[in-house]
Amino acid sequence: MFSKVLIANRGEIATRVIRTCRRLGVETVAIYSDADAGALHTKLADESIRVGESPPLKSYLSIANICEAVTRTGAEAVHPGYGFLSEFYQFAEAVEKAGAVWVGPSPSVMKRIESKTYSRRVARENGIPTIPGAYEPVRDPVELEKLLSEFGPILIKPDAGGGGKGTRKVTEPRTAKEALEGASREAKLYFGNGDVYAEKLLDAPRHVEVQILADEGGVVHLFERECSLQRRVQKVVEESPSPALTRERRTDLLRTAKAMAKATGYTNAGTFEFLYEESKEQFYFLEINKRLQVEHPVTEMTTGVDIVEQQLRVASGDGLGIEQDGVEQRGNSVEARIYAEDPKTFIPSPGKITKLSIPDGEHIRVDHALEVGTSVSFYYDPLIAKLIAWGSSRSEAISRVEESLSAFVIEGVKTSIPLQRVIFDDKDFLDGRFDTTYLDSKLPELRAQIKD
Structure with a gap:
């Protein structure tokens, strides 16, 4: 295992990676821009280093600046989180050139599967359904x-x-x-x-994805996630398992995702995405996300597997610490993404957190980097927290999310919580009757129910 890891990201995903590193006894290096000086992720890390000015191109998207930070801090490895440079093979190559280990798939594989048409051809050649x-x-x-x-x-x-x-x-x-x-x-x-x-163009498909972990010795799946609740192709609510799949279709889907991982030579953590036509019980390979996903917590809650730990194990050469026969899916988990934005207009709401109360309790998890005084900058994505709940059934998990949303207090900026509460009370959602068109088509109705 590594002794020091630099996290090339910010906010809630940086604090989440720090949490696992701390448990494993791995020192962490946080990077920050001028806008994030003094941010929570820099306080939680063992050390922090400035990588540039506030605009992303001058900091979190600057390969040269981040690689200089790697060299100056002596970090052995770089965990990219999600977003920013996490899927750029050029960044992975630069990290390796700087003498550190890239925590992710190899740059050569990243370069190949960057092309969606390449991945579609590989799928077709291996008998995997494509759109x-x-x-x-x-x-x-x-x-x-x-x-x-x-x-x-x-x-x-x-x-x-x-x-x-x-x-x-x-x-x-x-x-x-x-x-x-x-x-x-x-x-x-x-x-x-x-x-x-x-x-x-498929007619109202569902979006279902499979979490894959792989090393040189083999490929393991951690079951699927349902990600159909989207607004303009951006996910809002995720859950596991998918309420749409029969046992037979789930088995087929998981087997297909593993076959695709093997066909592309994929290693480390990755998400293999599919569209699913429920009326035909037909799924189609969509693409590969070559990084840790925002919604990975619902998989961790239902399998007990720490995906970041497995990423670090594979990258360090220790190999996966799990085998397929040892992975079980227990209960249900649901995640609500909390954005700093107006819940009716979706206009970002930058500002300073003036009051904060984060829910906790049995089977509740909140990934965040918030504290009173935190500045929510207009320079970056407005996702500021993720609320995740587990239940022995889907209805129990949803009920826990609902209760926790009502106890979640963030003042100083507007948030998506009022809209989330309406979604979690919608009958179609509760009954599992939704697809990728659901949220955009129902938004006028849902927004009308938001209480000022």
Whole structure:
């Protein structure tokens, strides 16, 4: 195991990684920008080091600055968390060049699977279902028109990015050229790569993903997560297990995810994402997220496996400390993401925390980096906390989240908690009747129930 790890991130994910490192006796190095000077993650780490000015490009997205911090602190390894540089193979290469170990899949694998079309081709070659569409980048509107003719409405997506950026829906041939050019421009702007591809637009699918852990000796799954509650492709609520899957479909899905991991040579922690057409009981491989996911706590709550610990074990050469036969899924877990934003307009709400009361109790977990006086900056993502609950049943887990949300007090900034409370009281959600279109389509109704 490593003696010192630098965490190339901030906020709640930095404090979460610190927690596991501390339990393992591993020293931690926190990095911070000017906006985060004195932030909680810098206080919890064994040491902290400034990496630049407040704008992300000058700090948390500066490979040169972070690698200099690695050298100056003597960190043996770098844990990237999620977001920022966590999925950039160039960063992983630079970390290794600086003499440290990258806590994640190898840079060569990261580079290959950065391309969604590459991953789609690997899936197809291994008999894994994929959404009908293109398997190479699309550059000619005529290609889009052919796909429209064959499959109906299609979705243009970036080949090397996600999160809804560079995505366009096309329903008519006359809009193909404009949509293709717009998607390509946006993909280039956000991901530095203008390549895009297209696939059939599925009708109200569910979004289900499988947590994978792998080392040179083999691949282990930690079951699946349901992530269909999304607003503009951004997840809002996650849970495990998925209420949509039968035992047979779950078995097929988990086996498929493991096969895909082996086919790509994947190691360390990764998430293999699928879309699921519930009416047809058909799932399709979507993409690979080559990092720790925001929603990993629901998996930890239902399996008892510390995913960060396993990441560190694999990266250090110790190998996985678990085998598939030893992994069991117990009960249900649900996570609510808490954003510093107006619950009705979703406009970010930067400011300073003036009052704070964080719920606790049996089977309740809150991942955060908050304290009274914490500045919530407009420079960074507004996700400030995650509330996770476990229950012996789905209804019990939901009930615990509801109770904890009512006890969660954050003043000084607006938060998404009022909207979360409405969602957790919605009958369709309680009954497990939802898909990726659910939240966007019901938002007017849900927002009307928010109490001022």
